[in-house]
Amino acid sequence: MSALTGTWRLTRFIVRRDRVRLAIWIVAIAALAYAQGISLHDVYPDQAAVQSYVDLFGDNPALIAFAGPGYGFDDPNLGVVLVNEIQVFGCIATALMSIFLLNRSTRAEEDSERAALVRSTRVGRHAPTAAAVGVVAAANVITGTLCALAFIAADYPVVGSIALAGSIAAAGLVFAGVTAVAAQAASSGRATIGGASAALGAAFVLRAAGDIGDNGLSWLSPIGWAQAVRAYADERWWTLGLCLVVAALLVLGAFWLATKRDLGSGMRPESAGPPGAASWIRRPIGLAFRLQRGSLFGWIVGLFITGVVFGSLGEDVDRLFEENPALRDVFAQLGAGDPTDAFMATSMTMLALMAGGFAVSATLHLHGEEGAGRVESILSAAVSRQRWAIGYLAVAVAGTTIMVAAAGAGVGIAYAVVAGQPGEIMPLVGAALVTVPGVLVLVGLAMLLVGFAPRASMAAWAGLALMVLIGFLGDILQLPDWALDLSPLQHLPAVPAESASAPPIVAVTLVAGALAAAGLWGLRSRDIQLH
């Protein structure tokens, strides 16, 4: 029996087991690529519009950090705009696909007893990793092929389309290798995802710093290599070759590491934790915070950075809209008045809707605890259901408020820097905070569902989706007023384009509170679900 015995059978098994996940990842990435490719034709219809885009992106550090160094900006075409818009996010998407899918079939299997069961049969030491890498590599190749076809179908030059799609697939392949190594080194599936994601974050930051500083740091990042193919701008194919070589070396390294460790253990043992609980954890609100601390921190940082990007655009708004009226339609909510204020107000709405994601997930965490059977331990102690639920509501409300404030601060600080107006920071934080009651309505809605219809509580996400739809497409779709009024954000003043006034803010807050109170009452009256 060789170390690879059983690889083909495991390959078929992984495809069978993950067929839905694989299909969703591949189709979603390719579909987004196609949608983006099509839409750019409308937003940048002529060379002048392309030039204005290039002017904007060429010298804005925040945008360079997110998009890339702007290969081909000297003599721009719509292709380099597409690259700038989609490449980094495409690379991150395929990298995440590789990280999650590969971990799922390798290290995560070892955490359960399943890997031992599989390895007790006629399956070689390296077969599970080889099969998983094979499936994930194929998924990246298929994603790349579909993306290339999508770009070509969206009327971009063939060679550049292949280079762009190839760069997206190549980044995914490198991170398949990274994850294969992480799966050997880490002590659990969770730690594998953590390690590989940290590597992805480092790759993003290195190339962001390198692209802004133009100092070569980008050559330390796989995403930097993928971008350096210079799609639509005199392609350099060897950088994709570099990705493939590194991916292959990483996979070989993973095989080597696998011979050095026991199944189920890691290179690095999991560090010991505290032997007892700090006193603040020992109450429902402390526990709710402790369980969501990591994600809360991530959300706050993410929203702050997004705020910085928006704020850094503040100075360019006037010029941007003059040069490209098509962009004006993208910000459909812009009324008359000062374009900068209107842009800021729209930014605040966008940031609030993003915070809505946290608001919903933090509240639905309640139902997650119930579904996972952990709530029994809490509620069989001297803790009422309300006290338990209020702990989560408090984290949701405080977390939402803090992250919206952080987003506003990001906008304010960046705008203060680019416009030289430090006095704008606090007003912009205030403008962001005005949106908070609208987001809290989502907390109330989620609590209502958890209280009365726990099995349907995922419908709270539909509430967020509706608010996003109304916020961004309401005017374009020419929805009737009653439909627009469904979104609580519509009832709040769009500061700083409008002036703040207390009555709508108070009213929306009361609605959120009433929904949550009703949900708490419902929770008190129903059976806790059987695990």
Add this chain to the structure above:
Amino acid sequence: MKKFGSFRALDGLDLEVASGEVHGFLGPNGSGKSVTMRILLGLMRHDGGDLALLGGDPWRDAVKLHRRLAYVPGDTNLWPNLTGGEIIDLIGELRGGLDHGRRAELIDRFDLDPRKRARAYSKGNRQKVALVAALASDAELLMLDEPTAGLDPLMEAVFQDCILRAKGEGRTVLLSSHILAEVEKLCDRITIIRQGRTVQSGTLAELRHLTRTTVSATTDRPPERLAELPGVHDVRVDDGLVSFDVDSDNLDGAIRRLTELGLRSLSSHPPTLEDLFLRHYDEELTEAGVEQNER
């Protein structure tokens, strides 16, 4: 009574636990033991019947009652990124505090590493976390839902010791279990349920009265006509060794007959709870078989 839609999960359940006793709560999987526990904890409402726990209403007075009890769920699900020690403190504190000396002693006796994160624990270790949290409290009622599932025999012995000590301290224990030897060793009284209905309840002695004793013997002369005796069942002869089951009321007659045959060795043992349990379970299987045949 408890209904889930039209399904009657509990119907005709009669469970009475006296203060200070260790009460065994037995039943096959799906018979309603966990649902009963959850109703007693006020996590679920009952749809009919009378219910009182420590003199209160489990639904209405849940928080007040929970200060006086400690519960170990049958399927211990813990927060994967908290350590065992953190979870013990958390649950203990939420219940109203735990005895730190006893916490340390229990962690030591159960050989639990409290610095490990819950995701790294085996099923047995997760169970230990829940047990330490419950036993380190000074709750007057311990409600344990199959608490030893996943524990090795050594740890089972530690557990039994802890329960006996709790009993010595005057605490009340409601112990649902599949481990019949454990119930036999620990429990003063037991209640057996099947399909949500109490089928038998009483002290071990009372229940044994209803059952047969198993006798094995070797005799000088061949054991003839034993099966004709009243109350003797299932006679098996194997190379001079005869064994049979006999109703408790007819034990005397059966032993007399063996003596007449020239008794050389004799062993008898009272029915284990295993036998009790299997008999009730068997009937159920038989009934199910009959139904199938009729169809």
